[in-house]
Structure formats: C-alpha cells, structure tokens
Amino acid sequence: MADQAFQVDLRGVVDLLSRHLYASPRVYLRELLQNAVDAITARGDGGGRVRVETGGGALRVHDDGVGLTADEVHTLLATIGRSSKRDELGFARHDFLGQFGIGLLSAFLVADEIEVVTRSARGGDAVRWTGRSEGSYRVEPGERDEPGTTVTLRARPGAGELLSPPVVAELARTYGSLLPIELTVDGARVTGAPPWKEPHPDPAARRRALEAYCEELYGFVPFDVVDLDVAEAGLSGVAFVLPQPVAPTARAAHRVYLKRMLLAEGVEGLLPEWAFFARCVVDAGELRPTASREALYEDELLDATRDALGEALRQWLVTLAQTDPPRLRGFLRLHHLGVKAMALHDDDMLRIVDRWLEYETSAGPMTLAEFRRRHPDGRFTTSVDEFRRLSAVAGAQGVGLVNAGYVHDAEIVERLPAIDPDIAMARLDAAELATTFGVLDPSTELALRPFLAAAQRAVERLGCEVVVRDFDPASLPALFLSSRDAQFREELTRAKERAGELWADVLGAVGASAGIDRPQLVLNHRNPLTRRITALGDGGPVDVAVQALYGQALLLGHHPLRPADTAVLNRSFIGLLEWAVHTPEGDQ
Numbered sequence: 001m002a003d004q005a006f007q008v009d010l011r012g013v014v015d016l017l018s019r020h021l022y023a024s025p026r027v028y029l030r031e032l033l034q035n036a037v038d039a040i041t042a043r044g045d046g047g048g049r050v051r052v053e054t055g056g057g058a059l060r061v062h063d064d065g066v067g068l069t070a071d072e073v074h075t076l077l078a079t080i081g082r083s084s085k086r087d088e089l090g091f092a093r094h095d096f097l098g099q100f101g102i103g104l105l106s107a108f109l110v111a112d113e114i115e116v117v118t119r120s121a122r123g124g125d126a127v128r129w130t131g132r133s134e135g136s137y138r139v140e141p142g143e144r145d146e147p148g149t150t151v152t153l154r155a156r157p158g159a160g161e162l163l164s165p166p167v168v169a170e171l172a173r174t175y176g177s178l179l180p181i182e183l184t185v186d187g188a189r190v191t192g193a194p195p196w197k198e199p200h201p202d203p204a205a206r207r208r209a210l211e212a213y214c215e216e217l218y219g220f221v222p223f224d225v226v227d228l229d230v231a232e233a234g235l236s237g238v239a240f241v242l243p244q245p246v247a248p249t250a251r252a253a254h255r256v257y258l259k260r261m262l263l264a265e266g267v268e269g270l271l272p273e274w275a276f277f278a279r280c281v282v283d284a285g286e287l288r289p290t291a292s293r294e295a296l297y298e299d300e301l302l303d304a305t306r307d308a309l310g311e312a313l314r315q316w317l318v319t320l321a322q323t324d325p326p327r328l329r330g331f332l333r334l335h336h337l338g339v340k341a342m343a344l345h346d347d348d349m350l351r352i353v354d355r356w357l358e359y360e361t362s363a364g365p366m367t368l369a370e371f372r373r374r375h376p377d378g379r380f381t382t383s384v385d386e387f388r389r390l391s392a393v394a395g396a397q398g399v400g401l402v403n404a405g406y407v408h409d410a411e412i413v414e415r416l417p418a419i420d421p422d423i424a425m426a427r428l429d430a431a432e433l434a435t436t437f438g439v440l441d442p443s444t445e446l447a448l449r450p451f452l453a454a455a456q457r458a459v460e461r462l463g464c465e466v467v468v469r470d471f472d473p474a475s476l477p478a479l480f481l482s483s484r485d486a487q488f489r490e491e492l493t494r495a496k497e498r499a500g501e502l503w504a505d506v507l508g509a510v511g512a513s514a515g516i517d518r519p520q521l522v523l524n525h526r527n528p529l530t531r532r533i534t535a536l537g538d539g540g541p542v543d544v545a546v547q548a549l550y551g552q553a554l555l556l557g558h559h560p561l562r563p564a565d566t567a568v569l570n571r572s573f574i575g576l577l578e579w580a581v582h583t584p585e586g587d588q
C-alpha cells in the first residue's frame with residue numbers, strides 16, 4: 001500500500017501560530033514584506049521596489065522580485081514548511097530573511113483568502129494562486145506583464161482595522177523603514193538608510209541627528225551616543241547611554257533589526273548584564289532569529305557579539321576618563337552601580353572607580369585614590385551602619401575611614417592591589433579605635449575608680465566592659481564597640497557550651513590565647529552629661545544611668561538588640577522616669 005500524505009486543516013495550524021508563535025497578528029505585514037524582499041534578493045540584479053497599496057478593505061503588496069513559475073507555485077505555496085530559501089543541510093541560506101516556510105500562513109491571521117499573482121523572471125506565463133484558510137487552493141492562469149509578485153489580502157470580518165491605511169502605514173514604517181529596497185505605502189516612501197549610516201556634514205551634526213532619533217524612539221535625550229560595530233555578526237548600530245539612573249534589575253530592551261528588517265523593539269540579552277545603562281539600536285546580518293522572529297536565537301555568535309558590544313561600551317568609558325573627566329564624573333553619578341559591577345572583573349574599570357568615583361569618607365566625599373593620598377594608613381568599613389557609627393569618632397582621631405558598605409564596595413577596595421600591589425587598605429577593627437582614644441590623667445582615673453566599679457556591675461550581665469576615655473566628638477556621650485575579636489570570643493563561648501569536654505579543652509586553649517577582649521562601652525569624659533554621671537555619688541542612679549547610656553549607644557550604632565538588651569533598655573528608661581518624677585519622702 002502506498003504511503004499517504006497528511007491532511008492538515010489550516011485553521012488549526014493558523015490558530016496555533018497566532019496563539020503560540022506570533023505575539024500579535026500585526027506580524028502579517030512583516031512576513032509579506034520579508035517575502036517580497038527575499039524575492040528581490042533572489043532576482044539579484046540590484047534595485048528592487050516593493051509597493052504596498054491599501055483601500056477597499058484589501059491590501060496589495062507588489063514586488064519586482066524573482067517571481068514563481070507554475071511548478072514552483074505548486075510545490076512552494078501548496079506545502080507548509082516548504083521554503084525555497086534553505087539549502088540541503090537545512091541551514092538558512094545566508095541572504096534571505098525567511099527560512100521556515102510558514103511566513104505566508106500568517107496572512108491567514110487577518111484574511112480568509114490569499115491571492116498570489118506571480119510571473120517568474122526565469123520565464124513562463126503568469127500564474128494566479130488562491131489559497132483559503134480551511135486548506136484548499138486553486139491555481140489558474142494569471143495576468144501580469146513584468147516578472148514579480150502581487151499578494152492580495154481581503155480583510156476577514158473583525159480584522160479590517162489591521163488592513164486599514166493608517167495601520168498598514170504604521171506597520172510598514174515599524175518593520176520596514178530600514179529595508180535596503182524602496183518601500184512605498186500608497187505612494188509614500190517609507191525606507192531610508194539607518195540613521196547611524198546617514199552622511200552628515202560634521203560630527204556635531206551627526207550627533208544632533210542621532211540624539212533626535214533617540215528622542216523620537218525612546219523619549220529621552222541620551223547622555224552619550226556610542227557607535228557599535230561587530231564585524232563577525234555583520235552588526236552595526238548605536239548605543240544610547242541613559243540620562244537617568246535605572247535599577248540594575250530592570251531588563252534592558254533593545255531595538256534589533258536583522259538584515260535591516262525589524263526583529264523586535266524589546267529584545268533582551270543583547271548586552272552583558274552590567275551594561276544596563278545603555279539602550280541599543282542595531283542591525284545585524286549574521287545573528288539568527290527564533291522561529292517567531294521576535295527574539296534572538298541564543299548561540300555562540302550571540303555570546304561573542306554580546307562580549308564585543310560590552311567591550312565597545314567599556315572602551316567608551318576608558319576613553320571618556322582620558323579625554324573628558326567632568327563628563328565621566330557625571331556618568332558615574334548616574335550609573336555607578338553598573339561601573340562597580342564591571343570593576344569586580346576588569347582592571348581598567350577598577351582604575352576608573354579608584355580615580356573617579358567619590359566615596360563617603362570620614363574626611364568628606366572623595367575618591368579612593370585621593371583618600372589614600374591623605375590617609376596612607378586609612379581603613380574601610382564593610383557596612384554603612386558601622387561607618388555612620390564610627391566615622392565621626394575616627395575622623396576626630398585622625399584615623400581615615402571609607403564607607404565601603406554599599407553593594408560591591410568592600411570587594412572593590414579589597415581588589416585594589418590588582419591594579420597596584422602597594423595599595424593596602426585594611427578593614428577597620430572597631431576595637432583599634434579605642435586604643436587611640438585619649439586616656440585620662442592618673443588623678444582623674446583614680447577618682448573615677450568607685451564609679452567605674454559601679455558602672456561595671458550595672459552592665460556586667462550584658463557581657464560588656466566599661467571604660468572611660470576622652471574623645472571627640474564631645475557631643476557623643478558613649479560608644480559601643482564590638483570588635484570582630486569580641487565576636488570571635490562570644491562565638492567561642494557558645495561553641496564551648498555546645499561542645500563535649502575534649503573539644504572544650506582545645507577551644508579553651510584557643511580562647512585563652514586570644515586574650516580578654518569583650519565588647520566595650522566607652523564613656524566619653526569630654527561629654528558634659530557623661531561627666532555629670534561619672535560624678536554621681538553613692539545615692540545617685542548610677543545603675544540606670546549607665547544602662548541607659550549602654551542602650552543609647554547600642555541604638556545609635558544600629559547594633560542588634562538581644563532580649564537582654566531590650567530588657568535593660570526598658571528598665572533603665574522606667575528607672576530614669578521614676579527618678580525624674582519621684583516625690584521627696586517628706587511630702588508623702
């Protein structure tokens with residue numbers, strides 16, 4: 001028995017295409033334009049015109065391309081999935097836009113009947129092919145003098161809008177305005193050269209034209225325009241640098257043309273992720289579309305292209321640093337996050353960050369390079385809270401401090417030796433600040449002994465050690481210092497409680513050698529209030545006052561509050577209230 005061919009009801013296939021392949025029925029015009037351009041390419045004698053005509057509820061697309069012979073009409077237009085544009089291996093033939101053999105079907109998204117009148121440039125008579133959406137077609141002699149093809153669609157009920165003159169004109173402009181042929185809609189020319197290839201009298205004029213193009217497309221005047229060229233991918237175009245900061249998580253969408261036909265306006269993944277500060281418009285001859293022709297096909301070439309485009313943007317930045325530092329600073333103010341992300345892997349970017357990006361420091365905002373010049377022995381903090389807490393104290397003591405608490409900052413500072421091995425910036429160990437606090441003179445120290453003993457008792461249970469020092473700023477009554485060493489020791493204590501005897505001994509030995517180093521509550525003798533508290537006599541509220549200073553120092557430093565801390569904070573507050581409003585005994 002002979003093999004039978006499948007019978008396919010086109011309505012099911014078209015339904016499938018419209019639901020799952022194409023984002024919108026608007027693509028029908030793109031597919032018709034694509035076929036017309038491919039036919040012109042196939043004819044191969046240069047020139048070529050495509051005329052689109054609207055009116056009377058119908059759409060006509062005329063091309064002076066290669067056309068089809070009667071035989072070709074039977075094989076190509078009657079078989080879904082049959083394309084004349086693939087070679088035996090199934091790869092897309094390089095010059096064509098189409099390759100899958102389903103494009104023409106998309107016309108059924110808007111019409112129930114497609115008519116193709118065609119005459120082959122290779123000879124033979126004109127042929128008329130009429131296909132219907134339920135799957136039947138008819139071939140008969142057609143009328144046409146010149147080689148080429150005319151496709152006619154009549155709007156199906158409900159699809160009239162999509163074939164109306166203004167919508168057709170808009171669709172033709174959207175998809176086809178960069179096509180390398182002459183495209184007209186009802187006589188009006190739609191096509192022109194890509195704006196980045198248009199000739200201009202001088203660079204300033206070109207720049208103004210591209211800015212205007214960006215404003216028309218995206219609604220913003222770009223911070224800068226970067227030319228893009230990736231020979232491998234046959235790609236050219238421009239990147240517009242955004243004039244506003246954007247969230248790095250916002251997916252950057254680019255306008256991509258393939259062989260001068262618009263692929264989509266919102267193509268993702270064209271640039272490396274860090275380059276979220278740029279929007280591109282590019283045309284590529286070698287990149288491949290997915291079957292829906294709405295996204296780029298992920299392959300090695302796209303990978304390599306992405307890298308090359310990233311390199312172009314990186315080069316732009318390096319050049320800006322060399323030629324126009326004020327503009328570079330302006331750029332960094334907007335897009336420091338992207339640049340910092342680059343600096344994690346790229347030495348040139350790291351140099352730019354080091355030289356040009358301003359950081360918060362204890363001596364005001366300045367670049368890391370400037371900071372190192374002023375404070376060869378400076379320190380950095382790895383959290384914003386720690387910086388806020390300690391910068392005034394550090395500054396007052398001549399210890400330079402950089403806030404490296406924001407995203408990527410600590411890693412960046414730690415990576416600086418990659419660009420200069422002599423750069424060594426250490427993390428701040430909060431306890432080291434205490435050692436540079438001014439000590440009191442011996443007689444004051446002696447006089448404070450009884451107070452210190454009482455103060456120590458008041459916070460003993462909280463695992464903290466009280467010291468009195470003399471430091472700036474005088475407005476700060478007390479400071480809580482938890483050194484990493486101290487945290488290490490706390491961890492040890494906890495581990496010891498968990499571990500068995502054997503390990504406890506080993507850990508104990510480690511602990512002993514680490515020295516006694518508890519978190520410190522440093523009371524500031526330069527602060528008038530603190531000074532009055534240290535002078536409180538036996539009957540005074542030393543307990544609650546010291547606990548209140550402890551609580552306040554914790555809050556000020558954004559330290560996490562343990563349940564015991566919260567309890568002490570409450571108790572001291574109530575205690576102080578009682579002192580404030582207590583009734584002298586005689587009045588009762």
Ligand SMILES: Nc1ncnc2c1ncn2[C@@H]1O[C@H](COP(=O)(O)OP(=O)(O)OP(=O)(O)O)[C@@H](O)[C@H]1O
Pocket residue numbers: 031034035036038039063065066067068076077082083084085097098099100101102103104105149
């Ligand atoms: N305007 C035209 N002039 C000449 N041949 C055409 C024209 N339109 C369609 N054809 C022929 O019909 C075939 C099928 O067209 P269809 O649009 O379905 O697929 P395709 O363009 O090959 O691929 P794709 O699915 O990627 O668009 C084409 O390969 C081409 O040979």
